[in-house]
Amino acid sequence: MGEGVELATIKDVARLAGVAISTASAAINRSAPVSEDVIAKVEAAVREIGYVPHGGARSLRMGQSRLIGLILPDITNPHFAKVAKVVESACLEAGYMDAVYSTSEDYDRERQILEMMRMQRVAGLIIIPTRSDAEHGARLGEQIHVPTVLLDSFVTGLPYDVVKLDNVTAGRLATEHLIGLGHRRIAVTTGRPNIVTGEDRMRGYFAAHAAHDIPVEQRLLIEGRFDQAIAHESTLRLLSQPDPPTAIFALSNMMALGVLNAVQEVGLKVPADISVVGIDDFDFANIMSPPPTVVAAPVEQMAQRAIDKLLAEIRSKAAPSGDVELFEPRLIVRASSSRPVR
Template sequence: MATIKDVAKYAGVAISTASAAINRSAPVSDEVIAKVEAAVRAIGYVPHAAAQSLRMGQSRLIGLILPDITNPHFANVARVVESACLEAGYMAAVYSTNEDFDRERQILKMMRAQRVAGLIIIPTRSDAAHGARLAGEIHVPTVLLDSYVNGLPYDVVKLDNVQAGRLATDYLLGLGHRRIAVTTGRDNIVTGEDRLQGYLEAHAALGVPVDPHLQITGKFLQSVAHDNTLTLMRRPEPPTAIFALSNMMMLGVLNALRELKLSVPGDVSVIGIDDFDYANIMNPPPTVVAAPVAEMAQTAIEQLFGEILNKSQPTMAVRQFVPELIVRESCRRI
């Protein structure tokens, strides 16, 4: 296995000079850097990453912290970030919080011990109290994805979730539906709050009253949306349409309706937010409001790389992406 001594000999420089050129730990001319890099390529020298991390105070490691890696939406995020890291010479460490703050904090402590170069976080909560707790755990360039946290001074890449809620609800109202149920998210997560706001704004714009009994808890979980949809549809006046604020809640809704032997969209229309890679083989293929997931993830990692390489401070800028309505077969006119 090639060593730094072999690199120095090949390049015709001192070992200390070769080390400085590789690690950028001391001033070295561009000519010498070129010679050393050519030697590295020629003999196949691989720097010891752990040793470099200790010397430089950080690694070539990017931490990606997601709510649930089994969710297709977040799996797509991970795929984009991993590819971008590999191309840039970084490794991605991907962890799921399972929406649990204590687990999120544990992951952040571990990332700090590993001297990560930067973080992309989809946070477990959005409130200021949570921001105050996280502030002491984050000490590297960080970008928040999908949501923001009050009190954290980081750049944010997110969907226009109010508009997403409006798009879905406007579509159902345009089909003649007036009893539209909605599966809500979890407390203190602004993503669900904004989507619910869009639902309410769409009703208000047309002067259509909202029945509070049609707002059922989903908590972004398939199982919770499933159980509460069963209860909802057994009531004397069930809705004619259901709007799920996330893809996993939509699966829960559809499973519940199947168990009740209710036809979609014959008996009830269903629409959700976030698309599925396998949507076209579902029965029926679901109508959704989709986020440009790959573009959002790519923007987040590019923003993070910029802060790392330029040693720049976050601007607290919010990059907001436009949702898209994808009409398929799970909704009908009444």
């Protein structure tokens, strides 16, 4: 319980068990043939003195640590928190630890995080990128020297495996649902430039319009940046102008919250006055007012797939295949969308 107590080393284990250090190591790791009774003695010694291997020494000798880095935009976004939880469980199960970091879309911070990951000699990385362009990819690639999987988005020029939602379909599903209800003026809160997740969802939005011969009005494409506050603000601005939309499609969960807030603030009723559809479900959807119609993504499954791929790549020491694995979104119709009044 005291501070700074020196922990037992494998040397202590070896001495207590009456064997050589190398034998103790072999017994503990089952990395070489060791007789049954030596194993027993070593294990007894380990328990008796509470030996825990020194991760640093191990990583020094072996060239990599049993640490996996998870870099995401913001841990307080429930979507990413779920990812963190899944990754953590999988890591623990596989005998790894994970270090989770939020970039907050700050590139300096991202650099700093990557540097610490390198300092810890992490065995692998899962990255949910905040930009998809080649320039950023090049910067990223320079700093990464370990197996990596990209989650939720991809980055041009990076050879890593990708696990993500079929975002075009997600955008199309949401938009077609609204069109199907009779909406013709559908606003959308856009993502951030240079991030393909938003661009793909927009592609779906455009495709749905095209398929139904509905022209897209430029003024209805409002700024969102995947940010609740920004979506909130641009929604307010949009609604204060003449000829407002009959529906708003929020490209992400946080933006949906911003939109719903704004709509309610100006006194409009959802869905009576205006319909709202988001991407990504909420755990607390049924106590929202109103429960929102969303296009849901199988977050946990995607995260599980990402960590599985990463662990496999680490273990096989194989080069990444560069595969892009797409997961299918699913439309969940609730009370925030209905036929337009006008």
